[in-house]
Amino acid sequence: MALSDLRVGQSAILEALELPDRVSDHLAHLGFLPGANVEVLRRAPAGDPTVYRIDGVEVALRKETARHITVEFEAAGTRN
Amino acid sequence: MDCCTPTSTVAVAEPPVTNPEASTNGSENGKHRTGRIRTIALIGPPNCGKSTLFNRLTGMRQKVANYPGVTVEHHSGTMKSFGRPDLTLIDLPGIYSLATYSEDARVAVDVLKGNMPGVPAPDAVLLVLDCMHLNRQLMLAAPILSLGLPTLVLLNMADLLEDRGGKIDPLALAHELGHPVALISAAKGTGMDLIRNFLQQFGEFALTRPGSARLPIIQSPASCRKWAGQVSSRSHFEQPESPLWTRRLDRILLHRVWGPLIFLVVVIAVFQVVFSIGQPLSDGLGDLLTKAGNFVAQSLPDNWIRALLREGIWNGVQSVLVFLPQILLLFLFIGILEDSGYLARAALIADRVMRAIGLNGKAFIPLLSAYACAVPAIMATRTIENKRERLATILIAPFMTCSARLPVYTLIIAAFVPDRHVLGHLVGLRATVMLSLYALGFLMALFTAKLLNSRVMKASSAPFVLELPQYRWPTPRSLTLRLYDRGKLFVKKAGTIILACTFVVWLLSVLPVHGSQFSDLSSSVIGHIGQFIAPVIHPLGFDWKIGIGLLSSIVAREVIVGTLGTLYGVDPSTHAASLQQALHHDLGIGGAIALVVFFAFAMQCTSTIAVVRRETNSWKWPALQFAYMTCAAYLGALLTNQLILHLF
Secondary structure (H helix, E strand, C coil), rough: CCCHHHHCEEEEEEEECCCCCCHHHHHCCCCCCCCCCCCEEECCCCCCEEECCCCCCCCEECCHHHHCCECCCCCCCCCC | CCCCCCHHCCECCCCCCCCHHHHCCCCCCCCCCCCCCCCEEEEEECCHHHHHHHHHHCCCCCCCCCCCCCCCCCCEEEEEHHHHEEEEEEEEECCCCCCCHHHHHHHHHHCCCCCCCCCCCCEEEEEEEHHHHHHHHHHHHHHHHHHHEEEEEECHHHHHHHHHEEEHHHHHHHHHHCCCCCCCECCEEHHHHHHHHHHHHHHHHCCCCCCCCCCCCCCCCCHHHHHHHHHHHHHCCCCCCCCCHHCCCHHHHHHCCHHHHHHHHHHHHHHHHHHHHHHHHHHHHHHHHHHHHHHHCCCCCCCHHHHHHHHHHHHHHHHHHHHHHHHHHHHHHHHHHHHHHHHHHHHHHHHHHHHCCHHHCHHHHHHHCCCCCCCHHHHHHHCCCCCCHHHHHHHHHHHCCCCHHHHHHHHHHHHHHHCCCCCCEEEEHHHHHHHHHHHHHHHHHHHHHHHHHHHHHCCCCCCCCCEEECCCCHHHHHHHHHHHHHHHHHHHHHHHHHHHHHHHHHHHHHHEEEECCCCCCCCCHHHHHHHHHHHHHHHHCCHHHHHHHHHHCCCCCCHHHHHHHHHHHHCCCCCHHHHHHHHHHHHHHHHHHHHHHHHHHCCEEEEHHHHHHHCCCCCHHHHHHHHHHHHHHHHHHHHHHHHHHHHH
């Protein structure tokens, strides 16, 4: 499922980034790496972008970007 | 050495097995090393405090603020205030890795690798990391240490780490990295001695032990992150509690309803204060300057020199100088917004609008800084990776109401808009008009962006990725320095460019000399030029003196105020009147409002033209931009004047 599908307050494990290299490279340096825990903190007043908490920092992404990031709920995932 | 000893914010840790003799071999990377260090590069991720440290060590004043991407160029300075004038320090834009996608990152990497023409290759590196997020920030250490340069790792904001219950063992970290580590606070100035000792040591022998740290071999983000995590846990790093109040504050400032409302209130408050506090201060300063001018003039013989000084130069320069209080107030607000971290939130609130007009989210911060001045704003577009989006942002930036427009707006508004309240007693009519002018410029920028969007830029947009900095209290030191620098810049401009312009205007307004008599204003050179352009600007509601003001303000916007000050000083009919009163001789309400509309749109600034030329590398864009903005200004003013004439 896509990161943009998460509701505020939910958190999940990041699976993959399906974005151009330069974008996923930048995001990776901000902590968007497979296996990282990402939490939806809040949405901007207009409903978009959304602020995510990942690897100890808060990063805002537009929906159009978050749509290309796949995540999985921890409980439902294959990780134990 | 543990971080919880009383002196912990200034701990330095030497790497193990330091053997001077063994490390003077110095020919790694094929680089020639004599053992003396001359050039040091400051490198680190965005918003980790490099420029704050640079300013500390060099005594220079590079711009610092609390958001990523403030520095977009390399700046060099000698470490004079650090007692080491022999050393040159280079401040660089923040980078996450050595991969470069944007202009500013390319600058950093080129300088670091010695590929930047005109900049010596650095022979040592100060790697600055924000120790609050060490486990992630250490990712950059891998590629930087791999360069093989002598490196001191500086863990900045160590004071905050301790306050918030975080921990790090610098000795263990130095051991892991194979390079010395120091805990510092660039904002408070702690840990500077350690940098000094360190450089002292470096000055005598080059100190690198390649291979002493186990760096990841394949430096992908994932492997660097894994390595960084391992290193920080082996260095007993404990991430501090992220302060609750940043989140609590965001809950209000980014609230669905309160967020935009507070944003609006903040903006209105700025203008209200500029008028309610700034105007009386400015009037007082004006009185003082007039008295000073009269006092000096009395002691001079009554000849052409006195006329030049009193009516020509002093009138002109003084009429600009009086706006100093307003400029300082504006920059005080900008400083608070930038240093506190609110600016990034404002970008978030406004992103929806930016997207609607097809602008990159990253364009917002350069555009916001254009409210101070378009020149740094246009340079700040270097953070935008996409070339076409960058160009579009450059082209619309001068529509944002820069501080140079403030004197013109304030003058016209104070002269023509009555001091009344709207909305009860909260907001003044003058502040409202001012706000509308800011909105007008912004709307014109949006319109232009939309226009460009269908012409210049097609599809492909770099995504909006914004790291939200934690809120910080703006330090009085940083705010005072900002105001001092801004004030100095403003006074300097009045004393140079504006003085020169008013001198030329005065000269042209009294020449040619008939016998021993100066010309009348209307029969002077400037009078002739004025009569020549009068028909063109008549439909806008401007008379020829305003026209001369417009011509002179192509140099810089504030020049019109100086020019009018001089022209009215020379003219016997307005000689004794204040500039505000004198304006009523030449402008009706239609012309007055048309004039500010003209200034909202026109690109009267040689510095902006020069920086657009430099950043786009061609004359084509600044020429097009100038033509477009001048046409917009003319049409806007024409429409305004005709509307007001016919409606009232």
